[in-house]
Structures are given as C-alpha cells and as structure tokens.
Amino acid sequence: MAEAAKTNVDDAVLVEQCRRGDSGAMERLILKYQNRIYSVILKMCANPDDAAELTQETFVKIIENIDRFGGRSGFYTWAFRIAVNLTLNHCQRSVRAGHWSLDAEDDEHNRQAKSQLKEFLSDDSSPDPAAVAQSKELCGIVAKALMKLDDSQRAVVILRDVEGMNYAEIANVLNAELGTVKSRLSRARSNLKQILETMLE
C-alpha cells in the first residue's frame, strides 16, 4: 500500500514535470509503463507489430493530452484507459477487415502441449501454472483461446489476471459500472474454459 502510494506520488510529480515541458520526466513516464502497456496490448491484439504500434500511439496520445489529465484517477489508470480504448478500436477494425485466422493455426500445436493443458484443466490435477508458463506451446494455446473471447470480455480478463487490477480500477479503465465488470468477468472466464476445452478436444 505504501509502495502504491509512493508510485502514485512519483507519477504525479512526473506528470507535473512533463506538463512544464521536462523531457526527462516524459521519458521516465514512458520507460516506467511501456512494458506493462505493451504486454496488455499484445495479449489483447495478439500481434507484436500491432502491439508495438499501438503502444507508441498510446504514449503519443498520453503526451498530447497530458494537460487534460485531471488527476481524478491515477495516471496509471488513465494511461491504461487510453491504451485499452485504442486497442479495442483496433480490434474492431481488424475483425471487420477479417484479419483473424486463429482456427487455421490450431492444428499446428502439438499433441503434447494439448495433453499437458488437458491434464492441467482436469478436476483431479493440482494447479501448477508455472509449468504452463514454461511451455511456449501451451502459452500459445491460452493466448489464442483469449483471442476467441469477445473484445470486452478479453479486456476484463487481461486487466484482472495479467495486470492485476481490482474491479474498481477495471471499471475506471473501461468506463463501465462495477456490476458490469463483475458479470463480464464471470462470463469471460466461463467462456474461456469452454473455448479451451473445445480447442483441446
């Protein structure tokens, strides 16, 4: 909690310095958040090039609008709101353009990874996520399962389980009601399990 408060104070100072035209503060803000924002965007759009471009666009927008940041929420929340909105818009455009081709790639995953994941999801196994993280193929399957979720459900799951935001922060980032976040997260996890089971059949 004290660490979080310190981070927020640091952010406020950096933002203020950035507003006064301090390029050093601007660079520190970018370096501080670029990996987290890139990671979330990549998991939402599943394309490294698009994720890099969207990350860049996010920071440009942040710098452009730094004077409009009112400080009602934390800078961290505000920055993620920009990133998620840009990514969701990008995903919608990509879907309309028919860029997704996940089903075609499903066959390329080897049977061993699928078997390992099936074992993990079985009722009797004890959960060991570290084993999943070590397998590139398994991570690929989970990532593709995420991409089959609805955009808004995927965003909620990633913000909660990857970025570790609480429900209130997620509601702030998505500009949604708390109840909406709860129900959307519940549906997202339920759908994700079904998708994974389907992929492993």
Place this chain on the structure above:
Amino acid sequence: MKQENRNIEELLNGYIDDELTDRHRAEVERMISTDSQIARRLRQLHKCKMLVGALPHAEAPTETLELVKASLQRQVLVGRQRSPLDERQGARHLLLRRVVSVAAMIGLVAVLGAVVYTILAPPTGTEMTTMVQGPSEGQEDVAKVDAPGKAIPAFYGRLQLKTASLVAVDAKINRAIENSGLAGSVGLASEANRIVYTLTCSRESLRALLTDLEGVWNRFDAASLFVETDRFGEPVVVDAVTAGQIGEIVNSESAEARIGAAKDFAVSNKIAGLLPGKQVLTALGDRIGDSITIPRPVLTAAEKPTKKPPAKPEDKQQVHLTIVLTGGK
C-alpha cells in the same frame, strides 16, 4: 435458476479475486463446503485465472521511446502538436511577444480613438476660442485662451481708411492721437498717397482716440477693419466699419465675443450696403448697428460660465492696431 447460477458464478469469481465482503466470503465458503459441484466450479475458475495470469509478460521493443519521441517531433513539424520541450523554452519569449502585442494594440486603439474623436467631436467654445482668437504668428506675449481667470488676448488688427481729403484727415488724426496721449506710442510712415499709423496702446487709449475720430468719420470714403485671427490665417474683415463698432470689437469681453462681434458687424454692414435707399442708411451713420440687429451666437447652457467672470486683467498694451490712410477717390 439461470439468474441464480449467474449470481453464484459472480460470487465465485469475486471469491478467487478477493473482491468479496466478509459476509459474501463466508457464504461462498459455506457453499463450497456443502456443494461439491460449486467446489468443482470454483477450482475450474481458479485454474482459468491461473492460466491467463501465467502468460509471460512481454517487453516492449527497445526502440519504443525513440519512436514515441520521433512521432511527437513529426507532429510538431506538421503543426499538430506543440513540443513540450519547445514549450518551456519558448514560454517566456511567447509571453513577451504577447505583452508587446497587447501594448501595441492598446496604443493603436488610443491613437485611432484620438483621431476619430478629433474628427467627429464638435469643437467646444473653449476650443473655438483657442483656434480663432490666438495671436498671429510670432506674437507670444499674451495668453492664448480666454478661460476664466486668464488674460483677455490682445487685439491685433488693421484699419484701412480711404479719403479724398488726405491732408485734412491726416491732420485730424494726428490731433486725435495727441489728444489721446498716444503721440509717443504711434509709429508713423508716410508715402506719396498713403500714411500708416502703427498703434500699440491700451484699450482705454484707443477708446479715447476713436471718440475723437468719430467727428471725421463721415469724411472717409471707405473704412475696413481687419481683425487678425490664426484660425485660417485670414482676418475677419468688417467693411464700412464705424468708430463705435471698432470700439465694441476691441473691448469685447472675450476672444470669442470679439470674433463674433466682428463677424456680426461684417454681415450687418454688408446687408446695409445692399439695401435699396442706401443713401438713407448712410445718413443714419453709426446708428445702423441699432437699426439692424443680428443675434449673436451664444454659449450653450453647459458651456456657460457658472462663476462670475474674473476682473479684467490690467489693460496695458493690449491693442495693436495699424491704421492705413489712403488718399484719392
């Protein structure tokens, strides 16, 4: 039933996310201890959460910072975005430019306002006095305005007289000058058919001189008074002027009144000259002023002096009159 399941799902998700109140948490724990289906569902949700959370964190490309800076720089170049760096460096310069611009604008507006006011505003009585009544060029020895408490401007003028009896009239004028005590203050210049008397005297002395000259006035074939002004560089000319009119003009209370009186007499004398039966009017002599009266301009109420006019300043050397006497018909 479906809604109930949905509520249970949300409770279970809240449980694994540690977002429940103590009461709800206790309720969930009671349910999973009594219902194996719910306990199994909780484990599945927990595994899903762990799977997503176990996805490795990706690192942004190393060139992200440079790309962002380049992008911002590009936007500055195309004018979409002001550079935060330039903003600080140029802030003072910009502020200075703004202050200078505002000052210039205020100055311009003030000058324009003054010009417009000068053009549109009607001249007040005081201004008119100043414009009309000031002494002619090079004469700085008297006050230029006729404000209360200030000196009445000196009179500058020229009286042109024409007579068929030059010698006789000259003798009369010289006698009148001596009688008025002005012998020492009159300059005299004489040519073949022209004698010039240059008077610098007080109003009182002039009044005495004019009284003496009234008797000889009927021997003038023409008498014109030129009252000097610097308004248009031209004097007000009163033709067929009488000694009484001259006295009245010179002794006017103010510069404005002096010019007004001169103009009035100029007009009335002109009209009198145009009337049929001029001989009759000529015979009336000095009484023409009493017969024909033209109202003089009066000050408006707002401009009328509310205080009693101050006493006249000392009446010395306030009249500068040049009398030009020309002989012949």
